[in-house]
Amino acid sequence: MTLATKGHLLPAVSALSAAVFLLGASIxxxxxxxxxxxxxxxxxxxxxxxxLETWGQLxxxxxNGEIDVKVYYQNELGGQQEVFDLLVAGGVDMMLNxxxxxxxxxIGVIYTPYMTLSWEEAMEAYRPGGWVNxxxxxxxxxxxxxxxxxxxxxxxxxASRGKYALTVEDAGxxxxxxxxxxxxxxxxxxxxxxxxxxxxxxxxxxxxxxxxDGEAGNVIYWPYEYFSDLLxxxxxTKHFFMTGILTMNMGSYESLDEAHQQAVREAAxxxxxxxxxxxREQDEHYIAKAQEDGMEYFELSDERLxxxxxxxxxQVWPQMDEELxxxxxxxxxANATSL
Numbered sequence: 001m002t003l004a005t006k007g008h009l010l011p012a013v014s015a016l017s018a019a020v021f022l023l024g025a026s027i028x029x030x031x032x033x034x035x036x037x038x039x040x041x042x043x044x045x046x047x048x049x050x051x052l053e054t055w056g057q058l059x060x061x062x063x064n065g066e067i068d069v070k071v072y073y074q075n076e077l078g079g080q081q082e083v084f085d086l087l088v089a090g091g092v093d094m095m096l097n098x099x100x101x102x103x104x105x106x107i108g109v110i111y112t113p114y115m116t117l118s119w120e121e122a123m124e125a126y127r128p129g130g131w132v133n134x135x136x137x138x139x140x141x142x143x144x145x146x147x148x149x150x151x152x153x154x155x156x157x158x159a160s161r162g163k164y165a166l167t168v169e170d171a172g173x174x175x176x177x178x179x180x181x182x183x184x185x186x187x188x189x190x191x192x193x194x195x196x197x198x199x200x201x202x203x204x205x206x207x208x209x210x211x212x213d214g215e216a217g218n219v220i221y222w223p224y225e226y227f228s229d230l231l232x233x234x235x236x237t238k239h240f241f242m243t244g245i246l247t248m249n250m251g252s253y254e255s256l257d258e259a260h261q262q263a264v265r266e267a268a269x270x271x272x273x274x275x276x277x278x279x280r281e282q283d284e285h286y287i288a289k290a291q292e293d294g295m296e297y298f299e300l301s302d303e304r305l306x307x308x309x310x311x312x313x314x315q316v317w318p319q320m321d322e323e324l325x326x327x328x329x330x331x332x333x334a335n336a337t338s339l
Contacts, residue, residue, distance in 0.1 A: 033260065035059065035093040035252065038072040039244075040080040041200055042096070047221065047282060048244060049073050051151060051271050052096055055246070058267035063260055079199050081180075088144060093252040094264070096151055096244050101181045103143045105323045109135050109332070111179070113187040113239045113316050114309035117337045119154070119280050122241040126150045127276065128269075131335045135328060136245070146253040148246040148268035151275045154283035155238035158193075159223035159295075160214030161207065164233035166298060168192035168311065176216040177203050182323055183316050187239050188216050190315040191308055203227070218242060219283055220297075224290040234290060235298045238305060239312060246272055306339050313339075 037056050042048025056069035077083050077092065084100045086092040099107045109132070116122040125132040128149055140147035158165070158176055165171035171192030178184040178195050185195040196212050206212045207230045215223050219242050220234050246268045253261060291297050300308075321329050 033063075033066055033256070034068045034070060035264070036070050036072065036091075037094045037096075038077055038083050038086070038092045039074060039096045040083045041098055041222075041244075042074050044073050046074075046225070047153075048096060048151075051244075051275065054274070055094070055096070055267055055271045058270055059263055062263035062267055067260055067263065075201065079201050081199070087247070087249055090249045090251050092249070094246075094248045096246055098179070098242075098244055099181070104139055105182060106139045106142075106325070106328060107136075108182050108320070108324060109139070109328055110243065110245075111181060111184055111187075111240055112320060112332055112336075113183070113190070113312035115332060115336045116241055117238065117305060117309065121337055122155075123152065123276060123279075125335065126152055126241070126243060131331065135331060140245075140247060141250070144250045146248040146250050148248065148265065149272040151244035151246055151272060152279045153221070153242040153244070154219045154279055155236065156216070156218050156240050156242045157220065157234055157236040157238065158188075158214055158216045159218075159220070159227065159231045159234045161231050161233075162213065164214075164235050164296075164298065165192070166235060166300070166304070168308075174213045175211075176214040177206055177212045179217045183320060184217060184240075186316050186319055187312055190312045191237065191239065204230075207231070219286070220290050220295075221283070221286040224286055224293070224295060228290070228293060228295065231295065233296045233298070234287075236300060237308060238300070239308065309337075309339055 037052060039048050039052050052071055056071050059067050059069050077086060081100055081102060083092060084097060087095045088103060099110050101108045116125055124130055127133060133149065137147040160174055163173065165174055168191055175194040175196060176188055177198045178188050180197045180199060185197050188195045196206065198206055203215055204227060207227055215227065223231050223234065248264065287297060317329065
């Protein structure tokens, strides 16, 4: 498999190769307290890459240099699933990632379509103490991960080439890439699209070869920055509120003394707080920038968004009852935006 970044193909590193590499690093750094920090999406210099670098620097500062943080950006240790596997196994200590549901389908709560319809509601739900935040913390603990909090980006949409859809009927002519997690494909199918669930690293090639007509998993930054040479339109369907997650292998966390745990935790909270302030402005900046560079942008009316939301809730939420459990879905129904 090959991975694509801004149109350049990079060789994928297998999980086994990464594990061997990390084992060698652990021997080399045996005398130091070394933590390995990775992301599954975001090169050096990207917003996610900058957040990763900041988190590492803050940990080193707050520990008075007693912790050394080694940072690994997108593709350096493998694809999305491979790096998440390393995190769960302890080969990677900390991660900013976009949640994978392979270990617990309940993580898919973060991809519940149309839970919130405004920035204000979304930020309140995801903040520490917010109802979505509380749900995620419990779920992550059950798979051996320390949950620090979300790294919000904003509402996602559909970027496409040659044609676009503003209605469910028009969407039937478009095949779009979705994330490989439940219920991403199911959500886009409910909105009328044909779908192909692909790892992030496979998207450029799929667009280039015509396997898909568009990408339906991200805020505008990602398709604009990575695929602007291939995509013409962005329709802000707002089906998911996208957020990365700051987390740590529980064994790695508990192996630290109390002062070092505090340094890691405080650094994560600082990075999270910075993004809560910056996220909306960052998203609006890239919406404007994409348009300046020739991408046509469509903001849907409140009536059309409500129509999409009703359709997705009617078709996808019952499936989520089966996959995530009615207890979680009852919390979502009680707190989601009223239509």
